[in-house]
Amino acid sequence: MEAYDAIVVGSGPNGFAAAILLQQQGLQTLLIEGADTLGGGMRTKEITLPGFKHDICSAIHPMALASPFLSTLPLAEHGLQFVFAPNEVAHPLDTEHAAILQRDLEQTALGLGKDSSAYKALFEPFVKQWDDLSQAVLGPLRFPRNPILMAKFGLKALPSAAMMAKTFETTEAKALWAGLCAHGIQPLENLTTAAIGIMLGTVGHRFGWPMAVGGSQAVADALASYFQAIGGNIQTDYWVDDVNQLPNHKVLLLDMTPKQVLNIKGLALRTGYRNQLKAYRQGLGVFKMDWALSDPIPFRNPAVMQSSTVHLGGTYEEIARAEYHTAQGRIPDAPYVLLSQQSLFDSTRAPAGKHTAWAYCHVPHGSTADCTKIIENQIERFAPGFKDTILAKHTFNTQQMESYNPNYVGGDINGGVMDLAQLYTRPSFSLTPYRTSNKNVYIASSSTPPGGGVHGMCGFHAARMALEDHFNVKINLQWQELC
Template structure:
């Protein structure tokens, strides 16, 4: 039987990142994936009609192009190309106009009129210093190389979005901030909810919110191709139930959340560590829709057709109330909806003249309810006539999302709630959260810092830790 220095379980963005990091150091590695293809949250499939390609989970990828790890890889040589829409995001309001997140701080600020200074004061320093700041905030807690820069970011990031929104005077400014913060999938009154708004705004202004040509699967395929070019091995359709089933290896790295870790036999965790994993908290789930469309979505403000993502929720107050209610287990009739339209920028996604669209809203964890009507009403609210363009639709309830990917516990696509108690101390309270109680076993999923998103940084940091622990190899 083959022997490996390391085996990585799970070929999502973090599993692929861990495998690449180890393989680049000359180790022998094997990447095992339980599903039919690599990708995890980066898969594309014809969910509705032939010729219509839909991203099953992630669709727009600001963090993929801004990731300190991904930016070091020659992924364009392996077929990955991005398109950057004219606007990173749009936020339409009931009166017919929209607030826009442009691909620069200056344009975004100017578009907000009276709130120009407030936006610059919040975002400009983060956008300008992203290259140095990102390596610090996208990893575990540690002493930073740039403490003053981090302190400036942290003072704003730790605040609830409901506080930082108070800096804005206009309805447009507050609404745009709400839409950005609501990507955190938790009440906007929670501490640290300003962090996700700051990061997404800054990255949008610095790099845009890009669309991968061919679908999110293109990112996974490029990562897998690069990994294999280094000599790495991939095995699909292999579900791990017992560590004893695996070939000989020195290190095991798991791209799994705590709920999955606890189901695997033979990991040798100490009782205390297992109890900590049992206490890990998951957040809201998502209900997701994909549509095959006969035409572009007819937004009242036509600029929305040129935005990578459209936030549908109207005012800050309405979005905050919806997120609070869903977090509290209630059904929301006017949910906050994240809507994307990849085919507007990538003509490989649909037959000529036709389009795809993708949307989800936040729902109570484990919900089985159907939110199709609620989501489509929100789209129709800001794009009258949208329903007339629908050719077919595909639904995923929160429970069905977990059925598709067991890491999405209860439909939680972030691998656990990213509130102040689990932003950096995930999945356990540790300065090296990628280590488990078994020194041969590591965790690299979105349940470790920096959390959810397609960036590969959790995988990179887990592999970096294992390299130092077992192979006396230190990397930057």
């Protein structure tokens, strides 16, 4: 049997990032994927009608652009192209007004009227100093390179989204803020929910919220192509359940959540460590929908049709209520819906003249409720006539999502709750939570810092630890000098 320096199990963005960093450092690396296609949360498939390409999981890629590691890879040479809509995010309101997040911070702030200065004051320092901020927020806890900036970030990010919403007066600015913070999939009253809003707004202004031409699968395909070009090996269709059956290797990195890690035989993890993994908390789930459409979604406000991402849910108060009710185990009548209309900006997604749409709402963990009606009603509310454009649709409840990808436990797309207690010390209470109690085994998934999203930084840090511990290779954390 062939011997490898490293085996990485799971081909999500984190599995790929880990495998690539290891291979770049000269380690013979095998990447194993259980499914028959690569990509984890980056797959695109025809699941409604022939010719309509739908992103099954991730669709929008600000975090891939902002990733200090993925952004250093020559993925354009391996076929990856991003496309940007004129607006990054739109948040329509019943009044027919919409708050619009544009790449240009100044323009966005101007559109928020009385809240112009407050909005600019919140985001400007972080947009300008993203390089310093990213070192601190996209990895494990460590002493920041720019402590003053981090103190500023801490003051604004540690509070709840609800507390920070008081910074704004207008319905538009408050709603835009709610939509950004609600990506954290938690009640907006929870501490640190402001952090996700600040980070997503900051990367929106700094990098934009693009889509991959052809779908998110193009990100996975480019990562696979680059990994193989530098000598990496890939095996698909192999669900790992016993490490003793793997080819020989020195280190093993798992792009998996604690629940899956606990089920793998032969890992020889200590009881105390296993107990920490058992105590790890998963978060709320999602109900996901995809549509094949005869026409673009007829949003009442034309600026919304110029946006790749649309946040639906109305005012700050409505979104806060919906997220609170979901956390209480209820399905809200009018959920917060995240929607993307990729085919408007990427003609490869649908047959000529036709369109696709992608959306999800948050639901209780493990819920099997069918949210089709409430999601479609929420779209119709801001785009009368939407329902008449539907040619076909596909849905995933939380359990179908988990069967599709076992990393989405109970429909949780962030690999575990990203609250104060689990933000930096996930999945175990350690400053280096990528290490397990077995010195040859590492966790590399979004269940480690910095958590969910297509950025690969969890995998990068796990591989960095393995390189340091076993191969005497120290990776420079000055991002600009990474490769």
